[in-house]
Amino acid sequence: xxxxxxxxxxxxxxxxxxxxxxxxxxxxxxxxxYRESLPDMQNADSANIHGANVPIMQVGINNFxxxxxxxxxxxxxxxxxxxxxxxxxxxxxAKGINMSRIMRVFxxxxxxxxxxxxxxxILLRYKQEIGxxxxxxxxxxxxxxxxxxxxxxxxxxxxxxxxxxxxxxDLNRFRKVIHFDFVYSSAxxxxxxxxxxxxxxxxxxxxxxxxxxxxxxxxEVRQGELISLEEVQQLCLAALKTxxxxxxxxxxxxxxxxxxxxxxxxxxxxxRLLYEQFDADRRIRDFQIACAHLESLHSHDxxxxxxxxxxxxxxxxxxxxxxxxx
Numbered sequence: 001x002x003x004x005x006x007x008x009x010x011x012x013x014x015x016x017x018x019x020x021x022x023x024x025x026x027x028x029x030x031x032x033x034y035r036e037s038l039p040d041m042q043n044a045d046s047a048n049i050h051g052a053n054v055p056i057m058q059v060g061i062n063n064f065x066x067x068x069x070x071x072x073x074x075x076x077x078x079x080x081x082x083x084x085x086x087x088x089x090x091x092x093x094a095k096g097i098n099m100s101r102i103m104r105v106f107x108x109x110x111x112x113x114x115x116x117x118x119x120x121x122i123l124l125r126y127k128q129e130i131g132x133x134x135x136x137x138x139x140x141x142x143x144x145x146x147x148x149x150x151x152x153x154x155x156x157x158x159x160x161x162x163x164x165x166x167x168x169x170d171l172n173r174f175r176k177v178i179h180f181d182f183v184y185s186s187a188x189x190x191x192x193x194x195x196x197x198x199x200x201x202x203x204x205x206x207x208x209x210x211x212x213x214x215x216x217x218x219x220e221v222r223q224g225e226l227i228s229l230e231e232v233q234q235l236c237l238a239a240l241k242t243x244x245x246x247x248x249x250x251x252x253x254x255x256x257x258x259x260x261x262x263x264x265x266x267x268x269x270x271x272r273l274l275y276e277q278f279d280a281d282r283r284i285r286d287f288q289i290a291c292a293h294l295e296s297l298h299s300h301d302x303x304x305x306x307x308x309x310x311x312x313x314x315x316x317x318x319x320x321x322x323x324x325x326x
Contacts, residue, residue, distance in 0.1 A: 040098075053092050058136060060087030061102045068139070069113045073228035077113060083140040088132035097130050105129055106137075114139065116176040116221065119166030127168060138165045143229050149247045150255035156246030162229060179218045180229065182236035183244050183326050186213040186270060186293045187260040210260055212244065213267075213293040214324040215274055218314065225283040235281065239273040240265070267293045271304040279308060288314035292324035301325075 068082040086102040126135040142159040161181040187210035195206035241263040270291045288307040307316040
């Protein structure tokens, strides 16, 4: 029996490819011809799709950060570190999007002063350059407002978690939303009454429980109307009164205790008080309010969600209560 390998001619075997160089060439220059030769899998045809060939509602980049300029309520320009999320829709038969365009298009606007209206301009560029039917953009940042103490004439910077969000649909209808987080103290009305009962009935001293709490107000501004973040903060303060303090001396702490006694509130009260304030402002087309009281009595939190009730608007479908932990 002949050797099965004897018929193979060593001279006819395919040559082994050269081993790639393990080296970074810092002097290599990319030419236009070389760039054109680079493979682009995002633009591959539908035969290269893995899984079901269906549309994707949102695809893009989350949490790319850069310093952006904003205007304060008194028209001063400030620069804030901003986290950006940009997404677009992807049609069936399309393999993917060029992710870097989400960031590159946004960077074309990096030197502008940002407001809600500028989001529409960026979203139109997204649709045009990426070829999507819908686009969405969200800017998260911490906004400083200088706040006075209650009685000691001191002042300090309070920071508010804010997001500007813009949506552009298939018909280029633009929707703009402000999300504003307001942190406050909530003293329990039930605990307050029970403490008073112990004092009056049994001469026993008790302290009503209170806790740090947060409301997230999401509001849609009417077309052609403006509302500053300082004005949003003032609406929250007018509703809830007991905002947490920055600079505190003994007289301020006493004042805060008195204020909590004057404005006790359940989470249901907080939601309704905020509703009353925002519903009365004609600049606000629609809104939704989510509140969380981080209970000091219980091992769980008390939560409430309320919305204006406009058809096709916010639907009170809020479940991100962990975002309200403060």
